Amino acid sequence: MAHPLFHEKTPYFLHGADYNPEQWKRYPDVFEEDLRLMKKAQCNVMSVGIFSWTELEPEEGRYELDWLEEVINRLHENDISVFLATPTGARPAWMSRKYPEVLRVQADRTRNLHGLRHNHCFTSPVYREKTEAVNRKLAERFAAHQGVIGWHISNEYGGDCHCNYCQEAFRSFLKKKYGTLDALNHAWWTTFWSHTYTSWEEVESPAPHGESMVHGMNLDWKRFVTEQTRDFFRHEIQPIRKISPQAPVTTNFMGDYEGLNYWKFVDDVSIVSWDSYPLWHQRENDILTGSWTSMMHDLNRSLSRGPFLLMESTPSVTNWQPHSKLKEPGMHLLSSLQAVAHGSDSVQYFQWRKSRGSSEKLHGAVVGHDGTEHTRVFRDVQDTGEALKALSDIAGSGTKAPAAVIYDWENRWALKDAQGPRNESVFYEETVHDYYHAFWQAGIPVDVIDSVQPLQSYKIVAAPMLYMLRPGVKEALESFVAEGGTLLLTHWSGVVDENDLAFLGRPPLADLTGIVPEEIDGMYESQIRRAAGKGGIREFRYLTERSHVESAEVLSSFTDDFFRDHPAVTRNNFKNGTVYYTAGRVESAGVQDLIHQAAEESGVEIVPLPEGVTRQKRETDTGSYLFYMNFSGEEQVYSHPEKAELLFGSRCPLEKHGIHVWQVRKEEQK
Amino acid sequence: MAHPLFHEKTPYFLHGADYNPEQWKRYPDVFEEDLRLMKKAQCNVMSVGIFSWTELEPEEGRYELDWLEEVINRLHENDISVFLATPTGARPAWMSRKYPEVLRVQADRTRNLHGLRHNHCFTSPVYREKTEAVNRKLAERFAAHQGVIGWHISNEYGGDCHCNYCQEAFRSFLKKKYGTLDALNHAWWTTFWSHTYTSWEEVESPAPHGESMVHGMNLDWKRFVTEQTRDFFRHEIQPIRKISPQAPVTTNFMGDYEGLNYWKFVDDVSIVSWDSYPLWHQRENDILTGSWTSMMHDLNRSLSRGPFLLMESTPSVTNWQPHSKLKEPGMHLLSSLQAVAHGSDSVQYFQWRKSRGSSEKLHGAVVGHDGTEHTRVFRDVQDTGEALKALSDIAGSGTKAPAAVIYDWENRWALKDAQGPRNESVFYEETVHDYYHAFWQAGIPVDVIDSVQPLQSYKIVAAPMLYMLRPGVKEALESFVAEGGTLLLTHWSGVVDENDLAFLGRPPLADLTGIVPEEIDGMYESQIRRAAGKGGIREFRYLTERSHVESAEVLSSFTDDFFRDHPAVTRNNFKNGTVYYTAGRVESAGVQDLIHQAAEESGVEIVPLPEGVTRQKRETDTGSYLFYMNFSGEEQVYSHPEKAELLFGSRCPLEKHGIHVWQVRKEEQK
Amino acid sequence: MAHPLFHEKTPYFLHGADYNPEQWKRYPDVFEEDLRLMKKAQCNVMSVGIFSWTELEPEEGRYELDWLEEVINRLHENDISVFLATPTGARPAWMSRKYPEVLRVQADRTRNLHGLRHNHCFTSPVYREKTEAVNRKLAERFAAHQGVIGWHISNEYGGDCHCNYCQEAFRSFLKKKYGTLDALNHAWWTTFWSHTYTSWEEVESPAPHGESMVHGMNLDWKRFVTEQTRDFFRHEIQPIRKISPQAPVTTNFMGDYEGLNYWKFVDDVSIVSWDSYPLWHQRENDILTGSWTSMMHDLNRSLSRGPFLLMESTPSVTNWQPHSKLKEPGMHLLSSLQAVAHGSDSVQYFQWRKSRGSSEKLHGAVVGHDGTEHTRVFRDVQDTGEALKALSDIAGSGTKAPAAVIYDWENRWALKDAQGPRNESVFYEETVHDYYHAFWQAGIPVDVIDSVQPLQSYKIVAAPMLYMLRPGVKEALESFVAEGGTLLLTHWSGVVDENDLAFLGRPPLADLTGIVPEEIDGMYESQIRRAAGKGGIREFRYLTERSHVESAEVLSSFTDDFFRDHPAVTRNNFKNGTVYYTAGRVESAGVQDLIHQAAEESGVEIVPLPEGVTRQKRETDTGSYLFYMNFSGEEQVYSHPEKAELLFGSRCPLEKHGIHVWQVRKEEQK
Ligand SMILES: [Zn+2]
Ligand SMILES: [Zn+2]
Ligand SMILES: [Zn+2]
Missing domain, CATH: 2.60.40 (Immunoglobulin-like)
Incomplete structure (x- = not known):
């Protein structure tokens, strides 16, 4: 993905917010005051039109776009660019009432009533028709507007729908994937519990009061939801691209939101943007929150294959976290520039001005209910604007990472759905973060990628808990190591194929690792198993494997109970490269040992830094x-x-x- | 509210219980034995007919009232008065089967099956018709009976219904309140998330699978439920009052039950009565349970504007609390007379005799399954009866409170529904209780009122966490202080108007307090912020505000982190009066400091008392x-x-x- | 129950597993490899056909049984016997689609979709018809097969259905039981809360949105579910018995599964079999897990009135417990032989081979995904096979227990449903286990029986928390003691009759115990009440009774609060026997004191054993x-x-x- 077109118009950092002047039509002074304050706050971009459908189409087929044109014109006159949103994140009440099919059906087969947002069926023909029409109207009027630098498609896509349209679409998806019922029955291993399907019509989406434990089906449902959402996203772009084929489009992601495999979207967005809401000051210190947030930025930069946008963040607090904790002095600037450090070309907020009523009126905003610039929050935003100006040469620049951490949606879905060694939690995300954190603390830039991205450019790749090996992944890992790369693998890897069918016979990663896991122990919360090696004693928790070594060198062995003398950490030479293997979840210091050793051996620079x-x-x-x-x-x-x-x-x-x-x-x- | 008529007939304390002889028709000796035991237990009143509908109308339109007359006659002959209940707390199975519309529809739009109690629609025309008929029959037969001193209307009204009748009634309520959709849209701030209603038919009650986050709607739904329930209450009274215009009526409240704003009922009841079930012995000691129970009594006395009735309490244990903890020796008498101390003219129990079967057979009763007077419980009841006799001159007397605590249903609804600074809990009830407790410990009588009651008679008013300022409240507070009153306010006050719309611009209470809150911090459970002042160090938890002072005198300032030197407790002169402001939830001792200072300055007597x-x-x-x-x-x-x-x-x-x-x-x- | 017929064919311990070769039809080598491995693992029995319905009847009325015959033949040729399963634990998808009535309806009246297993209505005429047909086909083909030693009917029966067929059947059950509505109304005490039924059609099963608190109804519903399940079980056996009247049948129980009163099944099974999945290594040590598992074995031996079968256990881990904890070395053999020690004539596993996909692919199996015998698990199984061979003379032998513990399903249902002294938990199962454990630690063999089994053969009977006295039980206990037996009773006994109606007047067990409980205290978790006696100080928790003594000797009295000097443990002579009474849940050592004293007095041998x-x-x-x-x-x-x-x-x-x-x-x- 090259830099999107709007970068030419705005070759500096974007600084702005979601803006909803349509909420203030009854308050005529507010809009002009907003313009004054935006300039004062060093803002140069606003996202407008999010959730404005009823204002744009107050009755079916009657469009009112003048107010929006006025808003865009005035912003443009004031040197404030616009991301123009399609309004499909919420639909008008008249539409839900006239066409109930646009409303989502839950997994329990209850059709929702009108309400909230993100409450629509991505498959409904009526919803697609209405969406196409309003997006076309917006494109016809605004695609060529000089103030519009890009399109903000809908808002935080998510969720699924189990209506009959979606059931039919799911069956089509499966027919296309499997061709025959026989192939589907094998992939889902339906002979188990007599689940064999003898007709396509028998296939229905997972349900709490129906099927919920056929893992292959659960996995395909999640894939279908991603595909159907991407298809809807494409459907939304179409009318815009018809009028303006080069129009930059994005849609705001939600970090590592589990419900959608964002890698499937990257070819369709002009630039990746995302919404970041870390929970600062929740723990004793912010180190883990900081490195987790960094990991999310790096994931989005990796998805974007270059700079990305921070589309939303809060200038102060949210109103939906359990505690709306104030940011301490300095934290707003730090967390804003943290995004920039990891590749963002923008710092944007939800929201410009607090609404007066309804559910987000207490969500942080640049301008509060007092309506003034005389607040700590406003000054923090101003300072951030100044900082972005001072750093503006950096906008558009990239990052070359010598290392990558594999964090894979499909693996995560399968791993967490599997009824297996620990049904309370297998800590996949946390284990990935253990590895990311070790790189972060060592000052080593990292890409965060899924298992099917190219690996050639890296010297070190960590692939923790790679339970699922999708087609080609084993080969890619082998060729990466064969050519001299260093690979870090862990317990609970190489267990199933892309359909969650277990590999039979010799474990697929045994050649790489030189070690064969025999059993995995789902440990109780309080249990610790220790291992001893050159680096001293390290503690393992939650999951440990009892294995035997083939060709690997044992770096440390377990010392407790019937795991005694079984390998804990090993190192194996595979052709020109090296594979480390950790037979369980080791404490943070144990991961840092490995990353240091791997970096030294691979010639990757380690920056000596204080903790945190x-x-x-x-x-x-x-x-x-x-x-x-x-x-x-x-x-x-x-x-x-x-x-x-x-x-x-x-x-x-x-x-x-x-x-x-x-x-x-x-x-x-x- | 003057003393109800029955006080003339019974110018002493009432002592009695809920009584269901209809459960014992197969056991002919039980009734006579009950009469003997009632007299032995010093009982002079019984509530009869609660939940007797099927016994009164075993098939549609066929009434059987003779058994009830016999019961009332015999009680009367034995000098035991009767509160006669309307039987509408539960309906006959034949009715649910023939007219399913009488059954309640849940928020998820499921219609209940027959079962439990309190399971009816307040709007259903059929239910209203059947209710009117049975109440009329009862009134015709018993209104003039000398033994009937009052009417116990239904039982513990509560809950809501989302059926189509109720939806229609909700829309009528809203039309009456707002006049136009435009006004409703503004009040509910529906432009947010594109929720604008373009037709009245689009409005539906809150639903878990529909709308749940439009705070203005949630608030109006709660108001509607109160109004509809009161309307049903009036509908129940009507046939009685038609026959006996002066008939004393009451309905048993449930303390501070959140679902109904009891202040809306006070003009329609002849006297307030309520059911008190404190959890004695749950904590290390009973101090907080004691003062909380006192607060509930004072709330009900304030609602009653004079003496009230303790309509239910348990002579021993309940069967629905997590633990059915026995009362320690002395506690039954103490908690019975506690009601009297706070203004009750009765001590009544649920229940006279334990039923043999079904769900409450293990609930405490004056007479247990052994059927004798030879139990500790019976003796405790006897002793209480003796005590009430000894104190009988006190019956009918009132209480003049120099202080009031504002505990406001509408504020509570809005405050707790708001997605705001702490979604786990903002501790509204607990903060109100902090202030009540300080008065209680100082021996200062207190009224517990909502924010729209007159304030002129008080010297001190505490209004903790008055998030919502209903119309006129700001003015009433200002005039109270202007005329010399002392007002105690706290954090998170004056944020929204009666529709949960935020106040814009200068905070409405700033003139009164002389301090302007800028930000509110939703603290983690474990976090403490300290403040230092003349009284020493005090700890704040859960919520604290970062503010700046205008005219107020700073009594103590925060000492921790970026709150350092910001005001914690202030005192402001406003015309002839004084306003204290506490910028967060301070520990109990901090509230007691303030109440002492306020009482001393206002000339309110503080009684030196040991703790508890x-x-x-x-x-x-x-x-x-x-x-x-x-x-x-x-x-x-x-x-x-x-x-x-x-x-x-x-x-x-x-x-x-x-x-x-x-x-x-x-x-x-x- | 005599030893079932198959014992003549197989006069040794059975050792085997659930086997599903139909999952591996696409993998032609697997079956022959399985035969090789089975013999290596010393297996001599396999359960086949469980969940094979779609493979047996891939479309309505078309049966494919040849593959199954081939499996049975080949096993038989290899000296491996077969338990042949009826496939009704799950049904084909075509059936659910064509006849939705076969699917279960939940208590909330939602009809399930196809999916999972155990998801069928036991009443549905269609399901009964289809079940009869497939079972008949299996019987016709295999009843005379030499390799088939018994029938494994369905799998782990459980759950309930609330469809209209079941409602109708419930009403028939009630009509048969009560004769008249009047009798039902009295038994359920429906006058309470106006629940009186005036027509049979008004009666419906318990529902979360309907009736849930009429304890008599809840109890009868549970009884109905047991009866309807047994009726379905009989319906399943019928076609088999028609062809082979002596065919041994069993169905695998689930220990003390609360949903079915297994005592109602014992006359219909040829031998009791059950599935045991203890949670080893969950606590500091395995003592309590060990004695609980022993209790379950003894319960099943008592149900079987002779040897029973361990039908399922895991050779390693399960995949459905929160943690899949590996068994430590030795534990597999110990827990396998533990079953034998308590009367099992088999050690069988779920499952022979791990499936490749779907929900149980990670459940432990004799053969893992590696497919080899080179695992610790396989060797453990082999060793167990060797041990069973070495002990084979023991097969078929019995156990004579001098003591019994009463653990009664109907009592448990009533006790736990009652809204009473502790709604969090009354710890019935745990209290029964306290008594069982004391016998276990003393090396005294115990039967575990319900309250209506004959008692004559025992010297000591412990009947903890016998809240419900079913008809004849009081008399049976009295005659047991009168003839010299020793009876141990505890708090919360003799409260209700078989319909959960409280006994009135003098407590029914007072003559036996010589003590009268007056009040029961539902204690908070943290509360302890101490008692002192000859044996020292003992602590009571959760529930304690305040009682007075009539004829009993007081062995220890409470020392705390207002329980001081009230009896804690008493001993009463009743005719020729002795009754101990414990007025609350005493710590384990207190129960052991009593069991020792009772055993010594009754001449029952106590084996001195180290703890555990x-x-x-x-x-x-x-x-x-x-x-x-x-x-x-x-x-x-x-x-x-x-x-x-x-x-x-x-x-x-x-x-x-x-x-x-x-x-x-x-x-x-x-
Ligand atoms: Zn859909
Ligand atoms: Zn209704
Ligand atoms: Zn059914």
């Missing part, structure tokens, strides 16, 4: 930018990069919640 | 009665009131679970 | 076999039995998870 401080990098033709960010909750001192110039931040030390940006020019780099 | 002992007062033309009650779990010594005579209890000390009643005659008072 | 070690006994004409089993988690030393020969295990000490079997020949016994 990370360094991230963006690169341009003329040099690179180094972001030092402090999530430790305390002031920290670090070794300044050599031959570098401090571009942002006051020299030393790195304060609590502090961020320093250094510029290293190319000539000085070599 | 309270003093309450009832007043007559000839003097007053002082009730000293010990909830501390230990023997306590207190300073006896001067020139007073010990009317009940043995002089000194005040034993564990003990109660002393002193009489102060008028001539001695001045 | 038990001794169980099986007896033959020629002598007896003593099983010493160590669940303590540590090596233990015990006094070897005299004049006995060690048949299994290495002499001394008894290792962790160890088992020793000693033979005592008859001549040496006296």
Whole structure:
């Protein structure tokens, strides 16, 4: 994905918010006051039209677009660009009443009533017709507008629908995938519990009061939901692209939202954008929250294959988390620039102005109910705007990561659905994060990818808990290592194929790892199993495997109970490369040992950093930018990069919640 | 509300129970034995007919009232009065079967099957017709009966119904309230998420699978449920009042039951009655349970605007609480007389005799399955009867409270529904209780009122967490203070209007408080923020506000993190009065500091009392009665009131679970 | 129940598994490899055909039985017997689609969709017709097959259905039981809450949105479900018995599964079989898990009135418990032989081979996905096979228990449904287990029976928490004691009759116990009430009764609060026997005191054993076999039995998870 077209119009960082002036039509002064405040807050972009359908089409077929044109014109006159939204995230009440088929049907086969948002069927012909019509009207009027730099398609797609239209579409999806019922029966292993289908009509989506335990079906349902949602997304783009074939489009993702495999969307968006709502100050310190948030940014940068957009974040608090915790001084700037450090070309907020009523009136906004610029929040936003201006040369630059962590939606679906070694939790996300965190703490830039992305560009790849091996993945991992790469694998890997059918016979990863797992122990919460090796004693929790070694070198062995002397961590040479294997979930320090060893052996630079401080990098033709960010909750001192110039931040030390940006020019780099 | 008519007939304390002889028709000796035991237990009133509909109308239109007449006659002959119930708390099975519309529809739009109780639609024309008919029959037969001193209308009204009749009634309610859809759309701020209604038919009640987050709608639904229930209550009274226009009527409330705003019922009941089921002995001691129960009594006395009735309480245990904990010796008498201390003119029980079967057969009763008077429970009831006789001059007397705590149903609904600073809990009820408890511990009589009751008679008013300011409330508070009153306000006040629309611009209470809150922090459970002032260090939890002072004097300031030096507790002079403001939920001792300071400044008497002992007062033309009650779990010594005579209890000390009643005659008072 | 016929064909221990070769039709080598591995694993029996309906009848009326015959033939040729299953545990998808009436209706009146298993109506005429037909086909083809030693009817019957057919059947059941509505109304005490039924059509099964609190109805519904399930079981057997009147039949029970009163099935099964899945290694040690599992075995042996079968157990882990904890070395053999020690004539597994897909692919199996014998699990199974061979003389032998513990399904239903002294939990199962455990630790063999089984053969009977006294039970207990027996009773006994109607007047057990309970205290979790007596101080928790003594001797009295000096444990002489009474749930040591005292007084042998070690006994004409089993988690030393020969295990000490079997020949016994 190249930089989207709008980058030419706006070759700087975008700074702005979701904006809903249609809520304030009865308050004539508000709009002009908003323009004044936007400029004061250093904002240069607004997302408008999200959830405006009833204002745009107050009765069926009657469109009212003038108010929106006025809004876009006035913003444009004030040098504020617009992401124009299609309004399909919520539909008018008249539509739900006249065409109940547009409303979603839950897994229990209850059809929803009108209400909330994201409550529509992606398959309904009526909903598709109405969507096409309103999007076409918007495109006809605004596609060529100079103030519109891109299209914000719908809002946070998610959820599924079990109506008859969707059942029919699911069956078509399966027919296309499997060809014959016989193939489907084998893939889903339906002979078990006499589930063999003898007619396509017998196939229905998973249901709490129907089928819920055929894992292959659950998996295909999730794939279908992704495909159907992407199809709806394409259906939304069509009328826009018909009028303006180059129109930049995006849709705001939700981090690693489990319900949609975002990798299936990346060819259809012009740039990836996402909504980030970390829970700052929830724990003793913000280190793990910081590195998790970094991981989400890196995932979205990897999805975007270049810069991405931070489409939403809160200028203060949300109103839907259990606690609406205020950000401590400095945290707004740090978390905003954290996105930039990882590749974002924007810092955008939900929302510009707090609504007066309904469910999000207490959600943070740049402008509160007081309506003034005299708040800590407003000043934080202003400061962020200033910072983005100061750093504006960085906009558009990329990141070259020597390492990748595999975090795979389909693996995650299968792994968590499997009734297996621990039904309480297998901690997949947490185990992936263990590996990400070790890179983050070592200052090593990382891509976060799924298992079918190309690996050639990396020196180190970590693929924790790769339970499912999709077609070609085993071969790709082998060829990556054969050519000299270092691969880190863990317990509970290589168990099933893409349909959740277990591999039979010799484990598929045994050649790579040189070790064969025999049994996996689902440990109780309180249980610890220790291993000893060169690095000392390390503790394993939740899951451990009892294995035997074939060709691998044993780095550490378990010391407890009947696991005693069985391998805990191993290292295997495979052709020109190396494979590390960890036979269970080891404590964080154990993962850091491995990442250090792997980095040293692969010639990847490790940056010595205080705990809780990370360094991230963006690169341009003329040099690179180094972001030092402090999530430790305390002031920290670090070794300044050599031959570098401090571009942002006051020299030393790195304060609590502090961020320093250094510029290293190319000539000085070599 | 003046004393109801029945007070003339029964100018003493009522002592009795719910009585269901219809359950024992097959056991001919039971009724006569009951009469014997009732007299032995010093009972002089019974509530009969509750849940007797099928016995009264075993098939449609065929009434059998003779058995009931016999019961009332025999009770009357034995000097036992009757509260005669309308039987509408549960309906006959034949009715549910023939007219399913009488059954309630849940929020998920499932129509209930026959079963349980309180399972009927308040709107159903058939249910109203059947109700009117049976109530009329009862009134025709019994309205003039000398033994019937009042009508017990239905039983513990509660719950809601979402059937089509109720939907239609809800729309009528809204049309009447708003006039136009446009006004409704503004009040509910429906432009948000494209919820604008374009036709009245689109409006439906809140539903888990429909609309649940339009706060204005949720609020109006709750108001509608109150209105519809009151309308049904009026419908129930009508046939009785037609025959006997002065008939005293009541319906048993459930303390501060959240589902109904009882203030809307007070003009329609002749006297307020309620059912009290405290969880004694649940904690280390009974102090908080004691003061919470006192608060409920004071709420009901305030609702009743004079004496009220304790309509139900358990003589021993309930069977529906998680643990059916026995009352310790003394506790039955203490908790019975506690009601009297706060203004009750009765002590009544659920139930007279344990039923043999079905769900409440293990609920406490005066007479157990053994059928004898030889139990601790029976003796406790007897003793209570003796005590009520000894105190009988007090019956009918009132209470003059110099202070009030505002505990407002509509505020509570809005506050708890708001998705805001803490979605786990904002602790509204607990914060109100903090203030009540401080008065209770200081021996200051308190009214518990909602925000639209008159304030002129008070010297001190505490209005904790007054998130919603209904019309006129701001003005009423200002005029109360202007005329010299002392007002205590807290964090999270003055945020929204009566429709949950946020106030814009300058906060409405800023003039009163002299302080402007900027941000509110939804703290984690484990978090504490300290403040220091003259009184020492106080801890704040759950919610704290970061504010700036305008005219107020700062009594204490926060000392932690970025709240340091921001005001925690302030005092502002407003015209002739004083306003205290607490910027968060402070520990109990912090509230007690304030109440003491406020009482001293206002000339309200503070009674020095050991912790866990309270003093309450009832007043007559000839003097007053002082009730000293010990909830501390230990023997306590207190300073006896001067020139007073010990009317009940043995002089000194005040034993564990003990109660002393002193009489102060008028001539001695001045 | 005599030994079933198959015992003549197979006069040794059965060792085998559930086997589903129909899952592997596409994998032609698997079946032959299975035969090789079965023989290697010392297996001599397989359960086949469970869940094979679609393979047997792929379309309505077309049967395919040849593959099954081939399987049975080949197994038989290899000396492996077969339990042939009827396939009704799950039905073909074509059937659910064509006849939705076969699918179950939940209590909320939702009809299930096709899916899962155990999802059919036991009443549906269509389901009965289809079941009869397929069972008849199987019987016609296989009833005379030499390899088929018995019929495995369906699988783990359970659940209920609320469809209209079932409603009608419920009403018929009630008409038969009560004759008149009047009798039903009295039994259910429907006058309460106006529930009186005036027509049979008004009666409907319990529902969350209908009736749920009429305890008599809940009880009758549970009885109906048992009766209807047994009727379906009989319906399943009929076509088999028509062809082969002596065919041995069983159906696999689930321990003490609450939903079915298995005592109602014992006359219809040829031998009781059950599925045992203990949670080993969940606690600090396995003592309580061990004795609970023993109790389940003894319950099933008592149900079987002789040897029973362990029909399922896992060779390694399950996949449905929260944690799939590996068995420690030794535990597989110990838990397998534990079944034998308690009377099992088999050790069978679920499952022979792990399926490749769907929900149980990760459930433990003798053969894993690797497909080899080179696993710890396979070796454990082999060792168990060897052990069973070595012990094969024991097969068919019985157990004579001098003591019994009453564990009664109907009592349990009533006790747990009652809204009473503790709604969180009254700990019925745990309290029964307290008594069982004391016998187990003392090496005293115990029957586990319900309250209507004959008691004459016992010296000691413990009947904890016998809340419900079914007709004749009081008399049976009295005559047991009158003839010299020792009876142990506890709190919360003799409260209601068989319809959950409370006994009125003098408590029915007072003559036996010589003590009258007055009140029962539902204690909070943290509360302890102590009692002191000869044996020292003992702690009571959860429930305690305040009672007064009539004729009993007080062994210990409470020392705390207002229970002080009220009796805690008493002993009463009743005619020639003795009754102990414990007025609450006393700690384990308190129960052990009583069991020791009772055993000594009754001349029942107490075996001195280290904590966590038990001794169980099986007896033959020629002598007896003593099983010493160590669940303590540590090596233990015990006094070897005299004049006995060690048949299994290495002499001394008894290792962790160890088992020793000693033979005592008859001549040496006296
Ligand atoms: Zn759909
Ligand atoms: Zn209704
Ligand atoms: Zn049924």
